[in-house]
Amino acid sequence: MDPGLIAIGAGLAIGIAGLGTGIAQQGTGAAAVGATAEDPKMFGKGILFMVLPETIVLFGFVIAFLLMGQMDAHAGT
Amino acid sequence: MIKSERMSRIAIVGPRKKLDKVIHILYELNLFHLVDFVEEDEEVKIGAPLPEATPVSHRLIRLRSIMRALKLDEVKPERAISAAEIKRTSDQAIVTLELEVTQKVESRQGLSSRIHELKRQNETLEMFAKIGLPLNVYSDYDSLSAYSGIVQTRIKSKIGRLGILHEIVEVEYDGGYAIAVFCKKSDSSATQEILTAASYQEVNPPFSSGTSREHIRTNNEEIMRLERALSSAEKEIDTLREKYTPLVLAAEEHYSIEIQKAETPLRIATTQNSFVFDGWVPRSAYRRIKKEIAGQIGDKVTVEDLAISKEEENEKAPVRLRNSRISRPFELFVELMSTPRYNEIDPTIFVFAVFPLFFGLMIGDLGYGFGLLLVGWLMYRKWGKDSDAVRKLSLIVLTGGIYACIFGLLLFGEAFGLPFHPPIDPETGTVLDEPNWEFLFNMPFHPVMEKLLDVGEYLVLSVVAAWIHMTAGLILGFFNELHHDRRHAIVKILWLIILLGIFMQMLVVAKYTTIGGAFYNIFGAPFEVYSMPFAGMSLSFVAVGLIVGGAAGFFVVLGRSGAMEFMEILSLVTNVISYTRLAGIGVAKGAMAFAFNSIVIDNFFDTGSIILIIVGAMVLILLQLLVFALGSISSGIQALRLNYVEFFLKFFKGGGVDFEPLGYERKYSRATEV
Numbered sequence: 001m002d003p004g005l006i007a008i009g010a011g012l013a014i015g016i017a018g019l020g021t022g023i024a025q026q027g028t029g030a031a032a033v034g035a036t037a038e039d040p041k042m043f044g045k046g047i048l049f050m051v052l053p054e055t056i057v058l059f060g061f062v063i064a065f066l067l068m069g070q071m072d073a074h075a076g077t
Numbered sequence: 078m079i080k081s082e083r084m085s086r087i088a089i090v091g092p093r094k095k096l097d098k099v100i101h102i103l104y105e106l107n108l109f110h111l112v113d114f115v116e117e118d119e120e121v122k123i124g125a126p127l128p129e130a131t132p133v134s135h136r137l138i139r140l141r142s143i144m145r146a147l148k149l150d151e152v153k154p155e156r157a158i159s160a161a162e163i164k165r166t167s168d169q170a171i172v173t174l175e176l177e178v179t180q181k182v183e184s185r186q187g188l189s190s191r192i193h194e195l196k197r198q199n200e201t202l203e204m205f206a207k208i209g210l211p212l213n214v215y216s217d218y219d220s221l222s223a224y225s226g227i228v229q230t231r232i233k234s235k236i237g238r239l240g241i242l243h244e245i246v247e248v249e250y251d252g253g254y255a256i257a258v259f260c261k262k263s264d265s266s267a268t269q270e271i272l273t274a275a276s277y278q279e280v281n282p283p284f285s286s287g288t289s290r291e292h293i294r295t296n297n298e299e300i301m302r303l304e305r306a307l308s309s310a311e312k313e314i315d316t317l318r319e320k321y322t323p324l325v326l327a328a329e330e331h332y333s334i335e336i337q338k339a340e341t342p343l344r345i346a347t348t349q350n351s352f353v354f355d356g357w358v359p360r361s362a363y364r365r366i367k368k369e370i371a372g373q374i375g376d377k378v379t380v381e382d383l384a385i386s387k388e389e390e391n392e393k394a395p396v397r398l399r400n401s402r403i404s405r406p407f408e409l410f411v412e413l414m415s416t417p418r419y420n421e422i423d424p425t426i427f428v429f430a431v432f433p434l435f436f437g438l439m440i441g442d443l444g445y446g447f448g449l450l451l452v453g454w455l456m457y458r459k460w461g462k463d464s465d466a467v468r469k470l471s472l473i474v475l476t477g478g479i480y481a482c483i484f485g486l487l488l489f490g491e492a493f494g495l496p497f498h499p500p501i502d503p504e505t506g507t508v509l510d511e512p513n514w515e516f517l518f519n520m521p522f523h524p525v526m527e528k529l530l531d532v533g534e535y536l537v538l539s540v541v542a543a544w545i546h547m548t549a550g551l552i553l554g555f556f557n558e559l560h561h562d563r564r565h566a567i568v569k570i571l572w573l574i575i576l577l578g579i580f581m582q583m584l585v586v587a588k589y590t591t592i593g594g595a596f597y598n599i600f601g602a603p604f605e606v607y608s609m610p611f612a613g614m615s616l617s618f619v620a621v622g623l624i625v626g627g628a629a630g631f632f633v634v635l636g637r638s639g640a641m642e643f644m645e646i647l648s649l650v651t652n653v654i655s656y657t658r659l660a661g662i663g664v665a666k667g668a669m670a671f672a673f674n675s676i677v678i679d680n681f682f683d684t685g686s687i688i689l690i691i692v693g694a695m696v697l698i699l700l701q702l703l704v705f706a707l708g709s710i711s712s713g714i715q716a717l718r719l720n721y722v723e724f725f726l727k728f729f730k731g732g733g734v735d736f737e738p739l740g741y742e743r744k745y746s747r748a749t750e751v
């Protein structure tokens with residue numbers, strides 16, 4: 001397979017996963033900022049809820065990373 | 078230390094006559110955490126405020142209204158005023174101030190509103206001055222209608238076309254036109270229609286005689302006179318403010334403390350003749366409280382340890398963290414999350430060990446490290462005395478700065494994104510022709526790791542950090558659960574096994590790097606034969622065995638509810654990967670600085686023109702500040718997040734009650750013995 005296609009795949013994997021995380025975080029992030037503004041003690045808890053969707057982008061990162069590994073194997077073919 | 082200060086629950090019982098003295102002693106000691114009394118019955122009631130509560134609160138109300146009127150900002154008085162002096166002088170000062178301040182503030186208000194009124198009137202007069210007619214022509218007609226004001230479009234020709242007998246003046250004014258129109262009363266409705274269509278705003282002359290110019294001149298004279306009076310009134314208020322600020326602030330502070338003391342009985346149990354304080358004291362301070370009360374009051378008041386059960390102590394005791402001076406600033410981060418429970422491990426010392434390390438690893442730059450030291454020092458100098466949180470934060474920034482300097486100097490060998498020496502490509506071994514510090518000086522340090530080239534090493538370093546950090550978290554979790562629930566403690570061990578499995582499998586992928594290879598030799602190489610190829614990599618049976626064994630263990634230990642833990646295995650994997658943000662942020666920040674440096678060096682410095690070099694230097698300073706600010710903030714947040722999410726969640730529950738002893742803090746006043 002063309003390593004270029006694999007590279008595009010890797011880019012899509014992390015890019016789209018990042019978008020997903022962003023969309024999910026907009027709600028929790030806004031709520032967390034609101035809660036912290038009302039009570040600064042909520043900062044820690046706010047962060048906890050805010051980072052939950054980060055799992056999505058991390059999966060994207062894993063897939064991209066594995067794909068990058070495949071690129072070496074297919075280089076020159 | 079690892080756990081918060083041990084507490085004893087004590088009761089202080091005595092006759093009501095001695096109540097005020099006991100309150101005074103407890104406030105001075107600052108060691109007694111009062112438990113509010115709530116359950117009332119026939120005999121035992123909530124106490125009534127001390128008799129001085131009423132006069133003190135009256136004084137406070139008056140002081141606060143004076144403070145509002147004088148707009149007292151928080152100033153730093155040169156000396157604290159003693160309570161005795163406050164008592165002696167404050168009442169007289171309150172009376173004087175109330176009289177003078179009210180009078181002066183009122184006269185200031187009167188003057189400024191009169192000035193405002195005159196200025197408005199002058200604006201109107203300006204309009205009539207432009208029209209140019211004497212002011213007596215606008216009124217006192219029997220058969221004529223007079224209109225004066227502002228319109229948005231020209232109307233002269235339109236009224237001319239009506240064919241009625243009229244007189245009109247139209248001049249440009251303030252984006253529109255100032256007009257004066259005179260016509261017969263019988264023609265007024267037609268005229269009004271045209272005026273309305275031109276968005277007519279009626280303006281009446283403020284005087285009915287004389288000319289506008291004359292009135293403006295008199296008004297200006299009046300304004301000047303009033304302004305002089307106003308500034309002298311301001312000066313008088315300033316004098317008052319200057320003279321009385323220290324006393325007013327000190328008195329306000331002193332009486333706030335007094336009212337707090339006087340209202341303390343509202344939180345304790347009393348009977349007709351006696352009172353009971355119920356609360357917590359640090360175990361080490363119990364004897365001291367007993368001795369103080371016996372020494373100052375005698376044996377009429379008894380202090381007794383209630384010797385409550387261990388369970389009740391664990392459940393209800395308030396939490397006072399005790400950390401060494403050097404790690405204490407990091408209590409801020411723990412408290413931002415939640416106060417640890419009484420019987421829980423206080424994670425401060427671990428945050429102290431790890432946060433600056435991660436932070437420094439992400440910044441990893443000598444120049445930015447010095448920047449952080451400077452920022453921390455400035456914060457400490459400027460606000461450290463006023464706010465405890467800022468003081469702690471500034472010390473955290475300083476600690477982070479030290480680590481950033483160390484990593485920048487010894488590990489990455491760079492300052493402000495510029496390497497000390499030309500970087501060497503790790504794959505080919507060639508020296509790259511990139512900008513570096515050698516043009517200015519030759520640093521005796523060489524990088525162990527090229528930040529932008531050894532990204533693989535950086536990533537593996539992050540994963541190793543993840544394994545160590547989370548292992549520590551799970552071990553803490555084990556000890557936290559040990560006193561609580563043995564089964565959950567065993568679950569923590571199972572998690573440790575699974576984490577090791579995940580780490581071992583990751584090492585299989587990472588063994589080609591130097592750091593990964595070193596760990597692989599310990600955790601992977603001995604079992605290398607037990608593996609099979611899978612999805613383009615080698616799958617270690619031992620690693621998989623650890624993961625599967627740990628997962629099976631959940632069901633053995635917890636039964637069916639082990640499924641909940643089983644589902645979390647994947648999130649442990651993401652936890653490990655989450656630490657790669659250490660490398661991610663580090664590289665991103667380094668690359669940003671590198672890009673800015675290259676842009677400025679290529680486009681400004683290499684041109685040789687003096688002007689361009691000066692401009693380039695200014696641009697570079699701005700860009701470097703941007704990288705510094707962005708890098709520091711994101712590194713700080715991410716290092717904190719790794720502690721909160723990946724580390725704390727392994728063991729920390731929080732939700733403890735803060736130890737809040739009866740006491741006070743004086744800034745403007747000084748306590749004196751009564």
